[in-house]
Amino acid sequence: MxxxxxxxxxxxxxxxxxxxxxxxxxxxxxxxxxxxxxxxxxxxxxxxxxxxxxxxxxxxxxxxxxxxxxxxxxxxxxxxxxxxxxxxxxxxxxxxxxxxxxxxxxxxxxxxxxxxxxxxxxxxxxxxxxxxxxxxxxxxxxxxxxxxxxxxxxxxxxxxxxxxxxxxxxxxxxxxxxxxxxxxxxxxxxxxxxxxxxxxxxxxxxxxxxxxxxxxxxxxxxxxxxxxxxxxxxxxxxxxxxxxxxxxxxxxxxxxxxxxxxxxxxxxxxxGSTNPLVIMPKAIENRGKEIATGLAGSITLGTGQFCTKPGLVLVMKNDQYSTFIADLVEALGAINIGYFLNERIKESFRENVQKTKDTDSVEIISQKENNGNLFEVSAKKFLATPELEDEIFGPAAIVVQCEDNGELVDVIKSLGGHLTGTVHADEDTGLVDVLDALEQKVGRLIFNGFPTGVEVCPSMHHGGPYPSSTFEATxxxxxxxxxRFCTVKCYQNIPQEKLPIDLQDENINKIVRLVNGVYTTDNI
Amino acid sequence: MxxxxxxxxxxxxxxxxxxxxxxxxxxxxxxxxxxxxxxxxxxxxxxxxxxxxxxxxxxxxxxxxxxxxxxxxxxxxxxxxxxxxxxxxxxxxxxxxxxxxxxxxxxxxxxxxxxxxxxxxxxxxxxxxxxxxxxxxxxxxxxxxxxxxxxxxxxxxxxxxxxxxxxxxxxxxxxxxxxxxxxxxxxxxxxxxxxxxxxxxxxxxxxxxxxxxxxxxxxxxxxxxxxxxxxxxxxxxxxxxxxxxxxxxxxxxxxxxxxxxxxxxxxxxxxGSTNPLVIMPKAIENRGKEIATGLAGSITLGTGQFCTKPGLVLVMKNDQYSTFIADLVEALGAINIGYFLNERIKESFRENVQKTKDTDSVEIISQKENNGNLFEVSAKKFLATPELEDEIFGPAAIVVQCEDNGELVDVIKSLGGHLTGTVHADEDTGLVDVLDALEQKVGRLIFNGFPTGVEVCPSMHHGGPYPSSTFEATxxxxxxxxxRFCTVKCYQNIPQEKLPIDLQDENINKIVRLVNGVYTTDNI
Missing domain, CATH: 3.40.605.10 (Aldehyde Dehydrogenase; Chain A, domain 1)
Known part of the structure; x- marks a missing residue:
């Protein structure tokens, strides 16, 4: 310095x-x-x-x-x-x-x-x-x-x-x-x-x-x-x-x-947002390793210090489950993560990781100094332990093992608000129910992708039900x-020259206006 | 019953x-x-x-x-x-x-x-x-x-x-x-x-x-x-x-x-909103009687039990002032007003009228059982008595006498938030300053009209800075x-058939959409 x-x-x-x-x-x-x-x-x-x-x-x-x-x-x-x-x-x-x-x-x-x-x-x-x-x-x-x-x-x-x-x-x-x-x-x-x-x-x-x-x-x-x-x-x-x-x-x-x-x-x-990410059975079957690699990158990007870091991974336990977890651990192990932004965040991360480790029935899958921390818990235990949904700011995620589609939907319905929700799926049965349940808990729904990397464009919505944001529609x-930073004014019978320029009869900037119920760029 | x-x-x-x-x-x-x-x-x-x-x-x-x-x-x-x-x-x-x-x-x-x-x-x-x-x-x-x-x-x-x-x-x-x-x-x-x-x-x-x-x-x-x-x-x-x-x-x-x-x-x-209404000198000069009649109707409409009732009348004291006030009193006297919606409102109105009467330096111009109540106060006293801005729900209004344009603008700038603000003016000097100051205090600005009668249309805004409403942009x-009653959802790479119908490529309802920054009703 x-x-x-x-x-x-x-x-x-x-x-x-x-x-x-x-x-x-x-x-x-x-x-x-x-x-x-x-x-x-x-x-x-x-x-x-x-x-x-x-x-x-x-x-x-x-x-x-x-x-x-x-x-x-x-x-x-x-x-x-x-x-x-x-x-x-x-x-x-x-x-x-x-x-x-x-x-x-x-x-x-x-x-x-x-x-x-x-x-x-x-x-x-x-x-x-x-x-x-x-x-x-x-x-x-x-x-x-x-x-x-x-x-x-x-x-x-x-x-x-x-x-x-x-x-x-x-x-x-x-x-x-x-x-x-x-x-x-x-x-x-x-x-x-x-x-x-x-x-x-x-x-x-x-x-x-x-x-x-x-x-x-x-x-x-x-x-x-x-x-x-x-x-x-x-x-x-x-x-x-x-x-x-x-x-x-x-x-x-x-x-x-x-x-x-x-x-x-x-x-x-x-x-805070824990950004639940669901992986459906056929997606694991068809491209488990690819998803594991992408997910490891998303969990650890910026040392996990992103508001869209996927901190909850909801997976159905099936034949491919163990292989997927092994792939995920391997992918996490291959990433050299960076530094915490400040001592307070580092300390808070350590405390939250310790708290998670100390939680009854949470298993540690992977915990090393220089890569992501991964925990595992059954859906039943997760549903009985609401604090596991809290954001851990940093490179950590909890895998929630679901027995079947019904349990997966139950877990999703139990969640509070999050900025994003992601689903990896192919031709999976029950996908509609999963997407539908998840949509109601998040501001942005992502399919076969990862939540980190927030595009700056007119269609982006970076907000979600509380506690991910205070006004979910913004x-x-x-x-x-x-x-968010505008107010609205309304003018009744105000003379032309005293109106804001874009409300005057002559639409000199040719902006789109709703005139008598019709969108138009025409003059009045 | x-x-x-x-x-x-x-x-x-x-x-x-x-x-x-x-x-x-x-x-x-x-x-x-x-x-x-x-x-x-x-x-x-x-x-x-x-x-x-x-x-x-x-x-x-x-x-x-x-x-x-x-x-x-x-x-x-x-x-x-x-x-x-x-x-x-x-x-x-x-x-x-x-x-x-x-x-x-x-x-x-x-x-x-x-x-x-x-x-x-x-x-x-x-x-x-x-x-x-x-x-x-x-x-x-x-x-x-x-x-x-x-x-x-x-x-x-x-x-x-x-x-x-x-x-x-x-x-x-x-x-x-x-x-x-x-x-x-x-x-x-x-x-x-x-x-x-x-x-x-x-x-x-x-x-x-x-x-x-x-x-x-x-x-x-x-x-x-x-x-x-x-x-x-x-x-x-x-x-x-x-x-x-x-x-x-x-x-x-x-x-x-x-x-x-x-x-x-x-x-x-x-x-609550007291809906300040400004009358500029030339307007009084040119059509004082007409304004007095309209204003009396607006103050007493629905027994004054409207959220847009003009309860503050800001007037510049000049040669026509006394005639205007006499016209207003006469117009109010000619109106037989109706009933209070309930005993609580009636009692509250009586209390507020009494409180206003008891306020030092407020004059009673007109107070009768069956017409509007009119009070008068100097701008200086008004500025020193902030509670005079509070809504009196019922047929009552306070006339604030301003010495000049500067004092008028000072009074406007002293106000809290209101649903509406009205200006009656012709070719008056200082009009721009008055409109400009008033716009910042209200949700709807009205020219040469009256605030009661809220049009139901896409352009209407019935809200204003606090305390007239809690979220002024709604x-x-x-x-x-x-x-107010919508949330926003965002979909990233979601398959067509799982998108809300009006976000799908085929714009079957032909709604206006912002597609890659351009408003269009076209399909993707």
Whole structure:
């Protein structure tokens, strides 16, 4: 971490458009590979959080009236500035996360793609769900007024950085990109595991904001680790919504704070998920080894520190079962996994693995220092031990042995909510029941694939029934994520020139609008 | 209420597809016109609420797989059965609400229109926001999977009937219609002011369900008034969402219960709103008398018991001010208003009027037994007395005298959230600032009109910043209301025949879908 010289990394907070020395406590990031501590950062305190939100709320007045093209240009510019950080960003981020340069280079690409895909979305304009119902002055018994409705910016929102995606779900990640796309101002709470990465990303958006003549205070970044500043941020009277990716424990605390405010706000938390993966008998029979190899890769990808890691493997016990498990153990053994993002995650993983080992009737199939941990339990025992469904964040999975299709469906029906559910099957009997039961427990249903690797596209849904997320109909990945950070406004008999441009009679941006019940790009 | 003979009105609860005698406490509705008490109903108890939700949740398994056409036919059939109740419904409802036969006949028409407009929406299918991103198997570095996303039914939802719309926002009102349209099962908590109306409406939907071969338990109705059964309903583990229309006090209690469950659920509460109405100088100058007449009608419509009643009138003090106020008082005096829906509302109205009268520096302009109550206060005093913004449910309004445009904008900026905001203006200076400030405080912005009379159409938005509603981007009126009661599912590489029909390659219903970023009705 010696590269973090004073002129590059100030270890300050970015508040109201200025870099401020924190008034909170010191904290250090730690290199997960060699354990070396980085230089101390000083967290923001509660007063600085207040200052950041207040300034961002004032900046919203100027941001909300920017055109769609201006918003899009800003997003593109942020991606450009992120790229312009060059190898320095990768080196700093790798020192803080141990994720490796290849993965981080890929993640930077993904982050820039996200920013640019929101730029394209905003420029195109269709996403605003513009609806127009024109007046019928002579309708009986009452005239029908002219009514128009559209998505509008929400206000100032908070984004909590995630530990496991230091670029794609942190300072300039999906939540920030979608919040900017929606026309909002943002206060980011940096993740204490990668503060230097957070600062570099903040410097990138600062440059983009300057170049595009947006108000500097529209984006703020506070460093820190204490629950107090997180609480102060979510409680701030001027805040309108929160985006969070992390543990169920912390997500629920933030959700509760948002819901118990004098004026409640939504905390869109994407939290724990064990991502059940079902393997049907014919799939094992036809391509057990191939599935075992893919599954081992999915369990251990990113040291298992993905929200879509398959942590529950539901298999029917048959002639091929033992061979499949042996293949899976072999495949896991062949993978050299990486490092835990921080000491807390490492410790928590060890505790959860130990807890699972200590659970009555859970068998350890595979447990080595440098590969995935695999456990085995009968469906009956699983059904009697609900805590086995809890997420173990890291490279571990539990195989649940089911006697038959009925027991498999019982296990699925017993589950809580998950982000994803996967089925490997060929011409298996009972497949319809399995898919049907699993669909009701998850946000994304996958067939003959693996849940890790979340595509960024309009159709993606990265959310699911609680506890995988707090609002299951919302997504934090893909362009539909913008809807979380919008409000809706409706205009009745408002004069043309005072309507938002995309609701005016002349459809100058040629966006798709629902006009008197018909989708069209025509003028009125 | 003598028409409520035993064979027509059983005074029972409809639970799990059977009519059950309540196990809770007795209660009586009261005729608001003559004070006569109706026969006693017996409320459901907590165990019956549990039974109702449990049965509805089981029925969901059969309801969720019904086709769009089956859902639509059910909705049309409910409207038909509601109409088939004929004059009996109007007579019974009038005895319970005192709203008058003309209003109730109109409201029945509105209720049937709502049901049929959701039927049309569902039949057409575009509302599902189907999105398809097709696979790119040879994409580098990783293949792109086939991903498809669509709205799906949510589960079992609760609907709390409103007192002020015994038909259009009660048993078979907007919330129930949109929840059925979305493919859900429903438990209605009847409003204790109109239990016989609730029972008649339940009998109508019971018939429609039978005729359309839906499971009887998909719709349940519990009567009652105690907070315990409301709490048990919102806390039920199988419940997925709640629709509520009523006071901020009760709405917030229900919201808190929903948010503090082990698995939180959204309580979509449409609550208190004072609906600020601004009158700019030139509008008063050019057509003050006309505005006064319209405003008097809007304040007193339905005895002021509308969520969109304009309760705050912001006017600039100028030469025409006194004439305008005199015109308004005269117009109010010419209106014979009706009855309060129940004793509680009447008592609460009296208390709130008294509290306003007792507020230092509030002047009483007009207060008579049988017309609207009008108060007057300076902007300075209003700004210093935040409680004057609170809704007074009933025929009352407060005129806020502003010295100039700056003070007017200050008053607007001081406001909390409201369902609507209205501006009457001609070529007034400062209009842009006024509209801009007001837009941020409301869900629906109206120009040269009145907020009462909420059009049911795709563009309507009946929601607004807290405390007017709990989720400001959702609406309880208009076809967009369906989105509250949907969840989202995403399908990755799922075989054609196992996809929801409207996500399959062949677009047999010709719905509008977003395919690879382009809106189209084409097949894949």
């Amino acid at each position: 010696k590269i973090m010289t004073e002129e590059i990394i100030s270890r300050k907070n970015y508040i109201g458009g200025t870099w401020q020395v924190g008034k909170g406590d010191e904290f250090n990031a730690q290199n997960p590979v060699n354990g070396e501590k980085g230089e101390a950062f000083i967290a923001a305190d509660v007063s600085q959080v207040d200052e950041a939100v207040t300034a961002a709320a004032i900046a919203f007045e100027a941001v909300r009236i920017k055109s769609m093209n201006e918003r899009a240009d800003l997003l593109d510019s942020i991606a450009d500035e992120l790229e312009a950080l060059g190898s320095q960003l990768i080196v700093v981020c790798n020192a803080e996360t141990g994720l490796g340069e290849a993965r981080l280079t890929g993640e930077r690409g993904r982050t820039c793609n996200q920013l640019r895909s929101f730029a394209n979305l905003v420029r195109k304009g269709d996403w605003q769900q513009a609806r127009i119902d024109t007046a019928i002055p002579d309708r009986q018994p009452l005239p029908k007024p002219d009514i128009r409705r559209i998505y509008r910016p929400l206000g100032t929102v908070a984004v909590f950085s995630a530990s496991n995606f230091p670029l794609a779900f942190s300072t300039l990640g999906g939540d920030t990109a979608s919040a900017i796309a929606a026309g909002n101002t943002i206060v980011v709470k940096g993740h204490p595991s990668h503060p230097a990465t957070t600062e570099l990303c903040t410097r990138a958006i600062q440059k983009a904001i300057e170049k595009n003549n947006f108000p500097a205070a529209m984006f703020a970044m506070v460093q820190g680790f204490s629950p107090e500043i997180s609480k102060a941020l979510v409680q701030h009277p001027k805040l309108k919504a929160v985006g969070f990716t992390g543990s169920t424990h912390v997500g629920r605390i933030l959700y509760n704070i948002g819901a118990s405010r004098p004026n409640p706000i939504p905390v869109f938390a994407e939290m 997504t934090s990945v893909g362009t539909a994520a913008i809807e | 003598k028409i409520m003979t035993e064979e027509i009105i059983s005074r029972k609860n409809y639970i799990g597809g059977t009519w059950q005698v309540g196990k809770g406490d007795e209660f009586n509705a009261q005729n608001p016109v003559n004070g006569e008490k109706g026969e006693a109903f017996i409320a459901a108890d907590v165990s019956q609420v549990d039974e109702a939700v449990t049965a509805a949740a089981i029925a969901f398994e059969a309801v969720r797989i019904k086709s769009m056409n089956e859902r639509a036919d059910l909705l049309d059939s409910i409207a038909d059965e509601l109409e088939a109740l004929g004059s009996q419904l109007i007579v019974v409802c009038n005895a319970e609400t005192g709203l008058g036969e003309a209003r109730l006949t109109g409201e029945r028409g509105r209720t049937c229109n709502q049901l049929r407009s959701f039927a049309n929406l569902v039949r057409k299918g575009d509302w599902q926001q189907a999105r398809i991103d097709t696979a790119i198997p040879d994409r580098q570095p990783l293949p792109k999977p086939d991903i498809r996303r669509i709205y799906r039914p949510l589960g079992t939802v609760a609907v709390f009937s409103a007192s002020n719309f015994p038909l259009a926002f009660s048993t078979l009102g907007g919330d129930t219609a949109s929840a059925i349209a979305a493919g859900n099962t429903i438990v209605v908590k009847g409003h204790p002011s109109h239990p016989a109306t609730t029972e008649l409406c339940t009998r109508a939907i019971q018939k429609a369900i039978e005729k359309n071969n839906f499971p009887a338990a998909m719709f349940a109705m519990v009567q009652g008034f105690s907070p315990e059964i409301s709490k048990a309903l919102v806390q039920h583990p199988k419940l997925k969402a709640v629709g509520f229309t009523g006071s901020t006090h009760v709405g917030r209690i229900l919201y808190n219960i929903g948010a503090s469950r082990p698995n939180p659920i959204p309580v979509f509460a449409e609550m 609406t309880s009126v208009g076809t967009a209301a369906i989105e």
